[in-house]
Amino acid sequence: MEYVIETLGLTKRFGDFTAVSDVTLRVRPGEVLVLLGPNGAGKTTTTRMLASILPPTEGQARIAGYDVTTHAAEVRRNIGLLTEHHGLYTRMRAGEYLAFFGGIYGLSVPDSRRRAQDLLDQVGMPGVIDQRLGEFSKGMRQKLALVRALLHDPPVLLLDEPTSAMDPASARLVRDSILQLRSSHRALVVTTHNLAEAEQLADRIAIIRRGEIAAQGTVQELKLAHVGPPIMELRAARPLDGDVRLLLGELKMVASGEDWLRYQAPVPAEANPRVLAAAASAGLPVVTLTEVGRSLEDVYLRVVGAPAPRGEG
Secondary structure: OOOOOEEEEEEEOOOOOEEEEEEEEEEEEOOEEEEOOOOOOOOHHHHHHHOOOOOOOEEEEEEEEEEEOHHHHHHHHHHHEEEEOOOOOOOHHHHHHHHHHHHHHOOHHHHHHHHHHHHHHHHHOOOOOOOOOOOOOOHHHHHHHHHHHHHOOOOEEEEEOOOOOOOOOHHHHHHHHHHHHOOOOEEEEEEOOOOOHHHHOOEEEEEEOOOOOEEEEOOOHHHHHHOOOOEEEEEEOOOOOHHHHHHOOOOOOOEOOOOEEEEEEEOHHHHHHHHHOOOOOOOOOEEEEEEEEOHHHHHHHHHHHOOOOOOOO
């Protein structure tokens, strides 16, 4: 199966309010897609439609080949879902809790316990299977919820705001766990409004604004499309004097100073060796040649700006 998640024109209306409009996505096995957008952009509503919790008003969505409307039970068997509020039963022990959900997924008690222990080890929580959930930290609870979602080894994992309202240390633990969950047969969809988190986790990013996909691609594709080609900065050991045009040739200069300059490099692997060769020919000692950092935030602000609040979803 080329795509384990496919949507076409996915739309959800609540009365006169359109929460999600004409969303088309495709996610391959082994890929992490991040749905990035402000609060109220439509990320959670999209996730709930993918999980067969909310029926779409228009359009189609298929999970592992099953239509989310006509084959909801099969869809739910093929997903692991982590919501922002995961509702752990704090009086239960971790093993009891996971065995309960293992039974719901059709696993035997021995298989459920073995699978739970393997996953707890994988996310860095060995030795907690007999510990009560009320003793867990927030980060540990979130990782336990991840284990619960993975018990039946689903081909699709839907993570809705997995680090929302967490302290930095707990959020890092959860992000590290998510990265460990990547595999060649599993697709992940992560919703977030955290830019650093999106850049760390994503193979591809879909930016949602007011219920619509405003931009989609890899981080590098989004940067190229919305903030232009990479910009390089060269710093020399002496003033550049009249060497600038000799160095750059046809490349576009962005800015310069006495002993430095910045230029656009549409293909850095081709442009930079030419610049360095020109500097060597001119006898100009180069101290550094580095890419000027342009963050996902630059892309996000170009695409999204500062939209007005739209309520939950």
